[in-house]
Amino acid sequence: GCSYSLVANPNPRFPVAEATGKERVENCTNYVDFTNASHIYFINRKDGSQTESKEPVEDVIWDFGDGYPLLHSTAATLTHEYPSTGGTFIAKAIASMSDGVCQDTAFITLKLPDLSAGTDTYIDRCVGESYTLPTGGVVTEDTVYIYGEKNQYGCDADSRIIVTFH
Numbered sequence: 327g328c329s330y331s332l333v334a335n336p337n338p339r340f341p342v343a344e345a346t347g348k349e350r351v352e353n354c355t356n357y358v359d360f361t362n363a364s365h366i367y368f369i370n371r372k373d374g375s376q377t378e379s380k381e382p383v384e385d386v387i388w389d390f391g392d393g394y395p396l397l398h399s400t401a402a403t404l405t406h407e408y409p410s411t412g413g414t415f416i417a418k419a420i421a422s423m424s425d426g427v428c429q430d431t432a433f434i435t436l437k438l439p440d441l442s443a444g445t446d447t448y449i450d451r452c453v454g455e456s457y458t459l460p461t462g463g464v465v466t467e468d469t470v471y472i473y474g475e476k477n478q479y480g481c482d483a484d485s486r487i488i489v490t491f492h
Contacts, residue, residue, distance in 0.1 A: 336371065337368045337369055337370055337371055338368070338369045338371070339366050339367065339368050339369075339379070339381075339423070340366070340367055340369070340423075340428050340430070341364060341365075341366060341367075341383040341384075341421040341422055341423045341428055341429065341430045342364060342365055342366070342367050342378075342383075342421065342430050343364050343383075343386070343419050343420060343421035343429075343430040343431050343432035344362070344363040344364050344365065344419075344421075344432055345360060345361060345362050345363065345364065345386075345419035345432040345434060346360070346361050346434065347359070347360045347361075347417055347434040347436055348361075349436055349437070349438055351439065351441065351479050354410060354441050354479065354480070354481035354482075355407060355410060355441070356407065356408040356409065356410060356412060356438045356439070356441065357405055357406070357407055357408070358390075358405070358406050358408060358417070358436055358438075359403065359404075359405050360388070360403065360404050360405070360406065360417070360419070360434070361402065361403050362386055362399075362400065362401065362402055362403070362404070362419060363402075364382070364383045364386050364400075364419065364421035364430075364432070365378060365379060365380070365381065365382060365383065365421075366378075366379045366381040366382070366383060366423065367379065382400060383400065383421040383422060383423050384400075384422060384423045384424070384425075385398055385400060385421075385422045385423075385426065386398070386399060386400050386419055386420065386421050386422075387418075387419075387420040387422065388404070388406075388417070388418070388419055388420075389417065389418040389420070390406050390408075390415065390417050391415035391416045391417045391418070391436070392408055392409065392415055394406070408436070408438050409438075410440075410441040410442060410481075411440050411441075411442065412437075412438040412439045412440040412441065412443075413438060413440075414435065414436065414437050414438075415435075415436045415438065416433055416434070416435055416436070417433075417434040417436060418431050418432065418433055418434070419431070419432045419434070439479065441477070441479050441481045442477075442481060442482070442483055442484075443477060443483060444475060444477055444483035444484045444485030444486065445477070445483075445485045445486075446485070446486050446488060447485070447486070447487045447488070448488050448490070449487060449488065449489045449490070450490055450492060451489065451490070451491050451492070452491065452492060453491050453492065454466075455491070457469075457489045459471050459487065460473065460487075465489055466491070467491060468489065468490055468491055469487075469488075469489045470486055470487070470488050470489075471486065471487040471488075471489070472484050472485070472486050473485055473486075473487075
């Protein structure tokens with residue numbers, strides 16, 4: 327006849343969400359490369375110690391913090407595109423097991439640049455003086471001169487020269 331052995335672990339187990347995000351700019355687009363190292367921990371009933379297992383969690387729910395629909399993925403790496411206007415986003419990796427009954431959440435704070443932002447240059451002059459703009463034009467009263475250029479990310483941006491006479 328056939329025989330088999332059944333091995334059971336009576337120790338409680340729980341998910342640990344472990345994820346990171348690395349911001350990058352490519353072709354005037356904000357991306358974040360996420361890594362997922364979420365896993366299962368065991369609690370030893372005898373002494374309360376915790377033991378990390380190599381066992382992966384059943385599911386990881388990604389909330390990118392930008393209004394994008396939730397994504398289910400246990401992949402070790404994934405990339406998400408964020409708005410080119412940048413900002414601060416809080417992404418979440420929610421590791422779960424037991425059909426979502428047990429969960430743990432990792433929070434990842436992201437600070438992404440505004441890829442369309444130019445620079446402002448402030449020029450102060452006394453009344454009666456003048457200022458020569460990059461075009462060669464001369465101004466003698468308060469002026470805001472707007473010009474297109476490539477910003478520090480190599481993206482098209484509107485920069486300003488703000489001339490104020492006091």
